Amino acid sequence: MNTPAIHRVALVTGGSGGIGRVVAERLARDGFAVAVQYAGNRAKAEETVAAINAAGGRALAVGGDVADEDAMSTVFDTVRSAFGGIDVVVNTAGIMILAPVETLDLADLDRMHRTNIRGTFVVNQQAARTVRPGGAVVNFSTSVVRTQLPTYGAYVASKAAVEAMTLVLARELRGRDITVNAVAPGPTATPLFLQGKDEETVDRFAKATPLERLGRPEDIAETVAFLAGPARWINGQVIYANGGLA
Template identity: 60%
Template sequence: MTVPPRVAIVTGGAHGIGRRIVERLAADGFSVVLNYVTSKDDAERIVSTIVAAGGDAVAVRADVADEVAVAELFDVAERTYGGIDVVVHAAGVASHALLTELDLAELDRVHRTNVRGTFVVDQQAARRVRSGGAIVNISSTTPRLSQPGYAAYASSKAAVDAITLILARELAGRDVTVNAVAPGATATALFLAGKDEQTIARIAASSPMNRLGDPADTAEVVAFLAGPARWINGQVVYVNGGAA
């Protein structure tokens, strides 16, 4: 009897870390539902590449902070593949400004996607992920670093950590793990935007590994948590090359 592939939803899967997670899980044999919100063409290209390589994937648009759209995203996954085993919530936005100068509308934008979005996605995941499955939220090392200019973003990711750890305990007895992966400085468009070469070099040199992270570094840990890591639960796993 042939065992059907496991099924994963990846939010924010069209770019950066999310995209690399989609590619990694597809390579590991998952059927992947790639969620995007604005990058339809990019999402469809990724799906086409996966299918051409013999994998299985579909792209579905949904704003992660919209509970109706997210419910439909999960409905599509269940209609298409029969169930959901893994949810990786990688969608997020960033904003960098001193607390005294930050426009509160920008604070609301960041927290709507990063905090409300995590809550909405995790709520559906908690209701629908099958036994033996995993929920993985993408957090950040920034709450631990407490750097000036990161109040909006770091506080939103601290909330992601809190939601993750509480949900792991709320799902006791379900055989579903819930963890967060907290990347450090990673070479994505989101991180590189607005930074000059000197700033990027300085940040890279601050790591004991003397480089920026690669999205594949995070995808490797996510794949571990999504698959064999059944005894890791309720944790924030830092993927930052040893950055303080």
């Protein structure tokens, strides 16, 4: 039995859980071969790969720290060797630590800077060197860049940097037929968002949108799939996928 030709290939960082896993599964349904990058949770990444393969897709897990340029160079080389190239890079990997600016431990600031800013830069650098014409790079920001909630200062600072580098890279890739955009989710029911929040707080976030619910990972994955596929005229933009949150 002949193996079907792989036409498009996606690499999803942070694909072992939360939004990343749902994005990986969504792109696989669109016919992408998907590489699921993980930093420390290999078992979860393998679960995502198994789910994609069981549904008739094709996937593999690749480990490496997004902020380590050598590790990510190896990840990109591994994906190209396995699937023949890379067309779409979705960078969902990120960490969030909340505290007022006045009291935030600067070690936590450095951790977020390393993963959210340096990690995004390293992944984007590799993507700029690797993604084939007709491809896309999708980074992740947050709607809190607009809503400016207390305790989110350091996290928002890291994501504002992601937005800035996204818009610059889109222009640097002029003439290459590669789009570069960012998705900025609103409150979304993921372990990262729900951690440490009581029911009253979660309800307040849900009521803040005109749709009066939290976002679902599937809502965000649909936005990514649009940017990764048919949305060839959307470039150098930040898409606020937040249900109408101001």
